[in-house]
Amino acid sequence: MAKAKTVFSCTECGAQAPRWQGQCPQCKAWNTLVETVAEAGGGGSRFAALAGSTAQLQTLADLEPREEPRTPTGIDEFDRVLGGGLVAGGVVLIGGDPGIGKSTLLLQALSVLAARHKAIYVSGEESGEQVALRAQRLQLDPAGLQLLAEINLERILAMLRDERPRIVVIDSIQTVYSEVLQSAPGSVAQVRECAAQLTRHAKQSGTCMIMVGHVTKDGTLAGPRVLEHMVDTVLYFEGDTHSSFRLVRAFKNRFGAVNELGVFAMTERGLRGVSNPSALFLSQHSQQVSGSCVLVTQEGTRPLLVEIQALVDGAHSPNPRRLSVGLEQNRLAMLLAVLHRHAGVVCFDQDVFVNAVGGVKIAEPAADLAVLLAIVSSLRNRPLPRELVVFGEVGLAGEIRPAPRGQERLREAAKLGFTAAIIPKANAPRQPLGDMRVIAVDRIEEAIDRARELEG
Numbered sequence: 001m002a003k004a005k006t007v008f009s010c011t012e013c014g015a016q017a018p019r020w021q022g023q024c025p026q027c028k029a030w031n032t033l034v035e036t037v038a039e040a041g042g043g044g045s046r047f048a049a050l051a052g053s054t055a056q057l058q059t060l061a062d063l064e065p066r067e068e069p070r071t072p073t074g075i076d077e078f079d080r081v082l083g084g085g086l087v088a089g090g091v092v093l094i095g096g097d098p099g100i101g102k103s104t105l106l107l108q109a110l111s112v113l114a115a116r117h118k119a120i121y122v123s124g125e126e127s128g129e130q131v132a133l134r135a136q137r138l139q140l141d142p143a144g145l146q147l148l149a150e151i152n153l154e155r156i157l158a159m160l161r162d163e164r165p166r167i168v169v170i171d172s173i174q175t176v177y178s179e180v181l182q183s184a185p186g187s188v189a190q191v192r193e194c195a196a197q198l199t200r201h202a203k204q205s206g207t208c209m210i211m212v213g214h215v216t217k218d219g220t221l222a223g224p225r226v227l228e229h230m231v232d233t234v235l236y237f238e239g240d241t242h243s244s245f246r247l248v249r250a251f252k253n254r255f256g257a258v259n260e261l262g263v264f265a266m267t268e269r270g271l272r273g274v275s276n277p278s279a280l281f282l283s284q285h286s287q288q289v290s291g292s293c294v295l296v297t298q299e300g301t302r303p304l305l306v307e308i309q310a311l312v313d314g315a316h317s318p319n320p321r322r323l324s325v326g327l328e329q330n331r332l333a334m335l336l337a338v339l340h341r342h343a344g345v346v347c348f349d350q351d352v353f354v355n356a357v358g359g360v361k362i363a364e365p366a367a368d369l370a371v372l373l374a375i376v377s378s379l380r381n382r383p384l385p386r387e388l389v390v391f392g393e394v395g396l397a398g399e400i401r402p403a404p405r406g407q408e409r410l411r412e413a414a415k416l417g418f419t420a421a422i423i424p425k426a427n428a429p430r431q432p433l434g435d436m437r438v439i440a441v442d443r444i445e446e447a448i449d450r451a452r453e454l455e456g
Contacts, residue, residue: 068090235251387417
């Protein structure tokens with residue numbers, strides 16, 4: 001028997017090379033080429049047939065855009081991340097660590113949707129009995145929910161053409177394989193081809209499709225990077241499996257806002273949406289403590305109040321430590337340099353630890369001012385007022401830059417009972433916000449002085 005011909009495929013972009021090399025010739029990524037069995041030709045004739053038909057040109061002004069109707073899932077936090085609900089023909093890719101709750105959330109959503117629409121759950125990792133056992137444990141009503149335990153792509157597509165469901169879940173895309181390809185399920189070629197075929201069917205039939213994706217040890221979706229470009233929405237599950245709270249974040253959404261955040265709590269009956277997520281990220285202290293500052297951050301369209309904690313202690317080694325959890329490490333070093341240069345606060349002989357309470361990850365620069373005030377509070381052992389909120393970006397020149405949607409942040413803080421705010425001068429409201437005292441500053445040294453006045 002002749003030896004099968006092999007090629008080397010890039011795990012990042014899917015490009016192929018006849019022999020192994022350290023760098024991918026297409027995306028220039030290092031050490032991403034893996035050996036796979038060369039697939040038999042067949043795609044060329046399919047694309048040649050498509051090339052024979054000519055697409056018709058349209059003028060953009062002649063097109064009439066319309067708002068895509070939404071199908072609510074019945075879970076408010078999930079609908080928030082999706083942009084209001086599922087869209088006909090839309091493809092959603094959701095990834096996360098094993099056991100974090102992806103299948104649980106989707107089974108809960110499908111059990112609600114099955115009462116109004118035809119919904120099918122395609123399970124490639126669990127048997128039908130296992131899925132039924134989970135539904136029984138979550139006390140769901142799966143009366144109208146149909147299940148298919150199958151990993152063969154051709155059989156799945158044939159079932160979808162016959163049944164014509166409104167919503168379908170593929171759990172997971174890494175387990176599905178096509179008979180046209182010779183490689184094993186989960187390989188770059190299989191994932192790319194199966195995702196392309198399922199996406200094409202969703203667009204042609206108008207079926208809402210949700211695909212579950214595995215993640216690598218780095219937290220990114222396994223398979224080729226082109227997988228994220230095929231779909232309309234990419235969601236990530238975040239959170240510690242040892243904690244009861246889960247965060248679902250949208251990194252791509254063609255039908256809604258990106259970086260939208262949904263907050264869930266894992267209970268005995270599955271995931272439950274948290275109506276007031278700010279309460280999760282605020283610590284409850286019996287008395288005022290130093291090194292604590294409340295930040296108003298913006299996650300998509302939702303303002304969240306998060307407590308930033310800092311601990312400054314004398315260094316016991318020649319190299320002081322700089323450690324941040326939930327915040328960018330390199331930005332902390334930059335902020336300490338700004339604090340020394342423009343405010344005269346010396347921390348080069350101190351260990352500095354910064355933490356965002358609740359395990360939330362903050363990427364926006366509007367957290368700079370809250371981080372610096374928490375550091376100064378810990379260094380001087382002077383607590384900040386409990387009713388104070390802060391936000392603002394700090395530049396290298398010591399200036400306080402404005403943050404987007406400042407009015408929404410202040411209104412959220414006032415609604416939760418905070419009575420004072422230190423914010424950038426450009427975000428100062430034109431009209432008073434009830435009883436809230438708004439202190440607008442434009443320099444870091446001015447912000448530290450005003451915070452010291454509030455302490456007294």
